[in-house]
Amino acid sequence: AWCRVREERDRLSAALEKLRISEENYRDLFENASDGIWIHDLEGNITAANRAAERLSGYAVEELVGRNVSQFFAGGTRDIAREVKRKLLRGETIAERYEQRFLRGDGTEVMVELTTRLITHQGRPAAFQHIARDVTEQKRSEEERERTLHELDKRVKELNCLYSIHQIERRLDISLDQFFNEVAELIPKSWQYPDIAGVCITYRGSEYKT
Numbered sequence: 001a002w003c004r005v006r007e008e009r010d011r012l013s014a015a016l017e018k019l020r021i022s023e024e025n026y027r028d029l030f031e032n033a034s035d036g037i038w039i040h041d042l043e044g045n046i047t048a049a050n051r052a053a054e055r056l057s058g059y060a061v062e063e064l065v066g067r068n069v070s071q072f073f074a075g076g077t078r079d080i081a082r083e084v085k086r087k088l089l090r091g092e093t094i095a096e097r098y099e100q101r102f103l104r105g106d107g108t109e110v111m112v113e114l115t116t117r118l119i120t121h122q123g124r125p126a127a128f129q130h131i132a133r134d135v136t137e138q139k140r141s142e143e144e145r146e147r148t149l150h151e152l153d154k155r156v157k158e159l160n161c162l163y164s165i166h167q168i169e170r171r172l173d174i175s176l177d178q179f180f181n182e183v184a185e186l187i188p189k190s191w192q193y194p195d196i197a198g199v200c201i202t203y204r205g206s207e208y209k210t
Contacts, residue, residue, distance in 0.1 A: 036112075036132040042125060044069045056112070056134055058105030069130075074101040074109050088118040089125055102132070110136040161190035180208040 030037060036053035040046045049057075049064040057064060057072060073081050077100040084094055097113040104110060112132040119127040168174065168182050180201050188197035188210060201208040 033131075036134075037129065038064065038069070038132075039119065039127050039129050040069045041127050047127065053132070056102070056104075056110070056132060072103050074103040077101045084116050085128065088116065088128070097133075099135070110134050111139045112136075157190040161186060176203075177206070177208075180206075184208040184210050 030048075031050050033050055033052055036050065036056040038046050038049040038053045046064050046067050046069055049061050051061065053064060054061050059067070070078060070081070080098065080100055084098065087094060094116055097115050099111060099113055102110050102112045111134075113135050114133075115131045117129050118125055119129055164186050165183055168179060168186075174182075180203060184199045184201050187199045188194045191197045197210075199208075199210045
């Protein structure tokens with residue numbers, strides 16, 4: 001009997017040691033993660049946050065705890081947060097990251113990618129965990145690239161238009177009226193919205209329109 005008690009005690013001690021190590025590993029991962037992580041209760045009050053969340057928000061961890069998470073979501077992005085919460089409480093999963101504008105303590109905004117999961121206790125909803133990554137610079141780079149490509153596309157259209165006008169001009173068999181009519185038809189194609197653009201060229205009292 002004493003041997004069995006000792007074996008049970010040893011197994012319990014080993015289990016508790018594994019649990020302690022597991023908790024320490026989780027705490028280490030939580031604290032040292034490069035992404036911001038915070039947990040809030042069902043009312044939105046933050047109960048835990050890591051150092052990356054501190055850098056992201058501009059608040060010390062001690063200042064974050066107790067704050068309501070709604071104050072960090074700028075403008076209409078609060079609606080996104082509410083919809084994510086509703087889906088998770090209905091048992092749906094949010095498999096992909098979603099973007100939100102995040103309001104920092106100094107009033108500036110950053111764009112973050114979020115993953116959110118529901119934490120349960122004894123089978124009942126207890127809290128939400130968020131993992132956030134700052135993608136502000138990435139989004140700025142993407143927007144700048146889009147602007148550059150848009151401007152390049154405009155320049156290419158303009159150059160093609162000028163080249164085509166030059167080709168028309170070189171034709172020896174074309175009348176002045178034909179020249180202006182063809183140019184008037186050609187110019188809108190070089191603009192951003194050719195389907196709704198129109199041209200009117202006036203030359204010596206004559207008009208050439210599209």
